[in-house]
Amino acid sequence: MSDTMIALPLIDWLIEPLQYPFLVQAIWVSAFVGLVCAVLSCYITLKGWSLMGDAVSHAVVPGVVVAYALNIPFAIGAFLFGFGATVAIGYIKSKTRLKEDAVIGVVFTGFFAFGLVLVTKIPSNIDLFHILFGNVLGISQEDIIQTLIAGITTLVVILIRRKDLLLFCFDPNHAKAIGLNTQLMFYTLLSVLALTIVTALQTAGIILVIAMLVTPGSTAYLLTDRFDHMLGISIATSVFSCVGGTYLSYHFDVSTGGAIVVLLTVLFMVAMVFAPKYGILAQNSYRHQPIVDGTQGKG
Amino acid sequence: MPTITQTLDINVNNLSVTYSNAKLALYNASCTVEPGTITALVGPNGSGKSTLFKSIMGFLKPTQGQIKVGGLTVQKAQKKQLMAYVPQSDEVDWNFPVSVYDVVMMGRYGYMNLLRIPSSKDRRLVMESLERVDMTDFRHHQIGELSGGQKKRAFLARALAQEGKVILLDEPFTGVDVKTERRIIALLMQLRSEGHTILVSTHDLASISTFCDRTILLNKTILASGTTEETFTEENLSMTFDGLPMNIYQNSEVDS
Numbered sequence A: 001m002s003d004t005m006i007a008l009p010l011i012d013w014l015i016e017p018l019q020y021p022f023l024v025q026a027i028w029v030s031a032f033v034g035l036v037c038a039v040l041s042c043y044i045t046l047k048g049w050s051l052m053g054d055a056v057s058h059a060v061v062p063g064v065v066v067a068y069a070l071n072i073p074f075a076i077g078a079f080l081f082g083f084g085a086t087v088a089i090g091y092i093k094s095k096t097r098l099k100e101d102a103v104i105g106v107v108f109t110g111f112f113a114f115g116l117v118l119v120t121k122i123p124s125n126i127d128l129f130h131i132l133f134g135n136v137l138g139i140s141q142e143d144i145i146q147t148l149i150a151g152i153t154t155l156v157v158i159l160i161r162r163k164d165l166l167l168f169c170f171d172p173n174h175a176k177a178i179g180l181n182t183q184l185m186f187y188t189l190l191s192v193l194a195l196t197i198v199t200a201l202q203t204a205g206i207i208l209v210i211a212m213l214v215t216p217g218s219t220a221y222l223l224t225d226r227f228d229h230m231l232g233i234s235i236a237t238s239v240f241s242c243v244g245g246t247y248l249s250y251h252f253d254v255s256t257g258g259a260i261v262v263l264l265t266v267l268f269m270v271a272m273v274f275a276p277k278y279g280i281l282a283q284n285s286y287r288h289q290p291i292v293d294g295t296q297g298k299g
Numbered sequence B: 001m002p003t004i005t006q007t008l009d010i011n012v013n014n015l016s017v018t019y020s021n022a023k024l025a026l027y028n029a030s031c032t033v034e035p036g037t038i039t040a041l042v043g044p045n046g047s048g049k050s051t052l053f054k055s056i057m058g059f060l061k062p063t064q065g066q067i068k069v070g071g072l073t074v075q076k077a078q079k080k081q082l083m084a085y086v087p088q089s090d091e092v093d094w095n096f097p098v099s100v101y102d103v104v105m106m107g108r109y110g111y112m113n114l115l116r117i118p119s120s121k122d123r124r125l126v127m128e129s130l131e132r133v134d135m136t137d138f139r140h141h142q143i144g145e146l147s148g149g150q151k152k153r154a155f156l157a158r159a160l161a162q163e164g165k166v167i168l169l170d171e172p173f174t175g176v177d178v179k180t181e182r183r184i185i186a187l188l189m190q191l192r193s194e195g196h197t198i199l200v201s202t203h204d205l206a207s208i209s210t211f212c213d214r215t216i217l218l219n220k221t222i223l224a225s226g227t228t229e230e231t232f233t234e235e236n237l238s239m240t241f242d243g244l245p246m247n248i249y250q251n252s253e254v255d256s
Helices: A002-019 A021-047 A050-059 A061-070 A074-095 A100-121 A128-133 A141-170 A172-177 A182-223 A227-252 A256-274 A280-286 B049-056 B074-079 B100-106 B120-132 B148-162 B178-193 B205-211 B234-240
Strands: B010-018 B024-033 B038-042 B064-069 B083-086 B166-170 B197-201 B214-218 B222-227
Touching (some): A021 A050, A021 A227, A050 A074, A061 A074, A074 A141, A100 A128, A256 A280, B024 B064, B024 B214, B038 B178, B049 B166, B083 B148, B100 B120, B120 B148
Parallel strands (some): B038 B197
Antiparallel strands (some): B010 B064
16 A cells, blocks of 8 residues: 555656656657767776767867858757867877877867857857757757767667777777777767767757766776676666656756756766775775786886 | 698888887887797887887887888788787776677687677687687686786787787786796797797796797897897897896896
């Protein structure tokens, strides 16, 4: 009896929003975005490209503005500028003595600032707030189509190239030694990164997109030593947070992107503390054992 | 395992490498790694050993000069799966979520189709390679769970699975115990008798004469190259390790 007493309000809580078509739409769009981000997240975390993801997400802003001004799909402008920023970063790094983080910092803030200048000068009906923080509850049909195309392209590319991309993240030297084109893999991973950011733009906004690209993979990485499990856990936490965040956003009238990322972060913290092998609690109980590591010496 | 009918040499011709910070790492280096031999590459830290290795593997572009493997450019030789590489331990991310089996299977990727779906031959060769380095029981372990010697053997198995005719090992004896070192040496001698050409960079001067047919001494350029008996003279060594105490000959731990 008591089970149904607790279950009923929860079911109401879950079903009630479903009578609004815009909300149903927001839920499945954010679930889809969560899926795409979660898959890429595993590669980005393992490759150590979090800062690169942050850079790309900020660099798309001028692209979005230009695309609206020229009346072409926002996804095209965003992709070109996001990808262009990474090419610029690679070029500047190879031609100067600067370290990569400094180059990334200079380039992405430059792109972002240029976007801000454009958005205030070019007459358009772009809401800067929506670009920065997302607007999945008010997403238009056109934007859904663009989100789907960018997301499905990303998933297909990763599905086909998943083993090579994993090898590229793990050991690019070996990839080269067996005659694979590592330059191509580098740009493939950058392209899908830019595409994923385009996918997530409408849901999370450019400020929070990086959380959707880093947190699910990081949470999963703390919980397992196997890549296929990592992928599964990443997808589960991400889709759960996206759907849950959209519900919370409706019920408590809070920012959707914010609610999604707060959920993702809560799950991360739980994993960080309680993960069976790499959690803080487990690590503390292992502490008395010496770490055996056979790495020393440089060439 | 099938015996290899042809053996390949490595020819380095007038190689110079300058890094982007204008540091000259290697100049006018010319040497030949004879086919079917084990050749040691010896020099102090900062002597350009790693640079020469990376150039031979095509990981960096030389400023001048060329490298041929069995008469082919490095890129062509790699496309034909002729060159296997066993990396230094500190070049590997040991926390990466891959198992020993996954790593060895990566040696077979060059033979697979675009989707990298292993055939029964790929799986058989992976198991045989694991068997040869005695790592079959550890195949499901995540790579970070292994000891220093086991880590080396796992990556050696990957080189075996790749069936490369030329095998380069970068500091294979760093961080491994004497038993593992003997085991690796025995395996290298076996591979030599099967016709592989092997190049080993090492600090471990004491063991070189026990298994290396030829030795190349390096310090910014090639100082001496030839059979180990010829090159391993006190004079050559003091020229290579200029300024370092000569007890390095007895004590392989002197480095950095």
